[in-house]
Amino acid sequence: MAKNSSIEWTHHTFNPWWGCSKVSPACEHCYAETWAKRVGKAVWGAKAPRRFFSDNHWKEPLKWNAEAKREGVRRRVFCASMADVFERRSALNEWRDRLWSLVDETPMLDWLLLTKRPQNVSRMTPWGECWPDNVWLGTTVESQKYAELRLPFLLSHPAKVRFLSCEPLLGDIDLRKWINPNPRQGLHGIDWIIAGGESGPGARPMHPLWARNLRDQALETNTAFHFKQWGHWVPREIVTDEQRQQIVELEGEQMIGLGKKGAGRELDGDTWDGFPLAS
Secondary structure (H helix, E strand, C coil): CECCCCCCCCCEECCCCEEECCCCHHHCCCHHHHHHHHCCCCCECCCCCCECCCHHHHHHHHHHHHHHHHHCCCEEEEECCCECCCCCCHHHHHHHHHHHHHHHHCCCEEEEEEECCHHHHHHHCCCCCCCCCCEEEEEECCCHHHHHHHHHHHCCCCCCEEEEEECCCCCCCCCHHHHCCCCECCECCCCEEEEECCCCCCCCCCCHHHHHHHHHHHHHHCCEEEEEECCCEEEHHHCCHHHCCCEEEECCEEEEECHHHHHCCEECCEECECCCCCC
């Protein structure tokens, strides 16, 4: 949990628990697993226990809500950076129920529920066809394959905002058949696209065309676009000769390993900080 999160697209983060298991290529170099191991918590994998928290932990979002109400501004809360709220595990049911109650108690907070398991959402949420305005539902889409698998589940829910985290972006993605914000064939469109490359040990490079194509699709349809980061690898064209030390070739593009901080988050000379309209 963190007030004033360092994650660029949220104000705060809240974790109802720690721990998860890997389900797709995006999970291969999971930063949350790495962080948990660094602090001595063995909470990753189907058989590992999950880490739960005290009442004081659960009171923090109530304080954020009160602060937001005093200031007259909404705040975004990413839930959960160290877990997946929709992991299929019976021991989590009581904690999920507690989370739904907390969402109801904090109407000034927009809860960003990001999952790699959108197929489980309908069985694990209490809202049916009437979702609270302060719940945004998102899924990770790292490649075209996972767009095809996950988006029909994501877009079948009437959340106020439906968003994608294309991070780590591992391939070119065409979202045109889902991105139109007008309801079509019973589906609700995508409101927000977040894109970014991978950082940390073993990071895989993101081709600049993959990021540009997502940006261009967003611009074509007036969809909010947020470019979070290049990650470890950045295109050779935007670095100096002195920085060109670690080079890999990716589909005809030379990528330079600078690390997350050095690579930055500009795409074609601009910082893309698009956000959907709050509820």
